[in-house]
Amino acid sequence: SWARLGSDGAWVPLLHVRGIAIAPLRPANCGFEVAGWSAHLRERFAGAPLKTVTLALPGEAPRKGEFVLTASGIEGSLVYALSAPIRKRIGQQGSATVLLDLLPDRSHQQIATALAKPRGSHSMAKHLHRQLRLDGTKAALLRELTDADAFQHPQALAAAIKALPITLLRPRPLDEAISSAGGVPFEALDDNLMLRQLPGVFCAGEMLDWEAPTGGYLLTACFATGKAAAEGMLRWLNDAV
Ligand SMILES: Cc1cc2nc3c(=O)[nH]c(=O)nc-3n(C[C@H](O)[C@H](O)[C@H](O)COP(=O)(O)OP(=O)(O)OC[C@H]3O[C@@H](n4cnc5c(N)ncnc54)[C@H](O)[C@@H]3O)c2cc1C
Known part of the structure; x- marks a missing residue:
């Protein structure tokens, strides 16, 4: 190739x-492109790995592994493993949305409970780090793809952490x-x-x-x-x- x-x-x-x-x-x-990352994500996190995550096409079993953010989207072994069905779905529907679980070893309820603990004067970034060890590239991608409103609601934020939708447009x-x-x-x-x-x-x-x-x-x-x-x-x- x-x-x-x-x-x-x-x-x-x-x-x-x-x-x-x-x-x-x-x-x-192969890797896939998204509509466009923000300048912040592109400049600070292109090339950064996301480790111990799962990725799934809706309705299919998730696969565990790792991948990297690129300037234009995502690539790496976990993405390659799903590349044939992703390509097929893009061919059928014009795009494919994959669901990323940032914390596959914790349940939705465990995450929601941790997030509902009082955070006092700590920032949300600090709260995510202290309660869930969620920081760096994972936290940046969560911010990038989640409505600011969800950060005020533990259940909504837990749902985003367990199934963060990434829409892929082309290989x-x-x-x-x-x-x-x-x-x-x-x-x-x-x-x-x-x-x-x-x-x-x-x-x-x-x-x-x-x-x-x-x-x-x-x-x-x-x-x-x-x-x-x-x-x-x-x-x-x-x-x-
Ligand atoms: C970065 C990368 C990493 C990979 N890692 C893996 C891996 O870990 N495991 C795995 O299983 N696969 C891996 N692959 C895939 C694997 O390398 C390919 O599937 C395989 O090499 C394809 O073999 P091929 O003989 O069909 O073609 P090629 O290896 O592409 O060989 C074709 C050869 O023909 C030559 N050629 C073309 N035209 C002419 C001509 N007119 N006259 C003479 N010679 C010509 C080309 O120069 C080339 O050397 C990887 C591929 C890449 C790009």
Whole structure:
């Protein structure tokens, strides 16, 4: 997916003009953009990690992990893990809202009870830190995405802490993605990973239309299909002799 390393997809039009139907290459395991962070969040927190949080698409099971804020949105392993369904939902609805749980190890009621304790002369920032150890990037994102009014109401603030909505508008470009979705469909290939319509042309790795999470799965499938295509070439050449 990185043109600067030579992986520029220049093969796509070459196969396309020869009648191969190729699913458009799209970013996979990628970051996503929001409508725009405030200048404060962008300047102070771009690149900062959010650790031990969960992220979920509404109606789906949350996943635990970490990600980072970027100047334009969010990226990192937890975001990559959800990137396929997020991309699909953006395609269907124009945007996708993910729900961030800033304190997954505490229940809504535990948080509301802690927040309802008297804070005396302490600021809300100090209160969040003292009662919940919620500060830094987590506190900044909570401020960014929560109505000022909610900070006056423990139940409303607890609800925001447990399900902070982040609306994602588009994936970051393919040239920044870890991998690509789309490519040559398996139906266009024979058992040797050779194009049925173009005998002598073999496909492997990210050229093929499949998608997997990062963490070794991508490399394993690329090596495996590379080996299979190489063996396919030998078989095809031997059969031709
Ligand atoms: C930053 C980053 C981190 C990643 N981390 C992981 C990870 O932890 N685990 C994991 O499983 N996957 C990871 N991946 C994904 C993984 O690297 C890719 O899925 C895999 O490398 C794709 O293999 P490929 O052979 O299909 O393509 P590529 O690795 O892109 O290889 C294609 C090669 O073909 C060359 N080429 C292109 N055109 C020509 C031409 N005309 N003539 C000759 N050569 C040409 C290119 O220069 C390139 O070297 C990561 C990717 C990125 C970008």
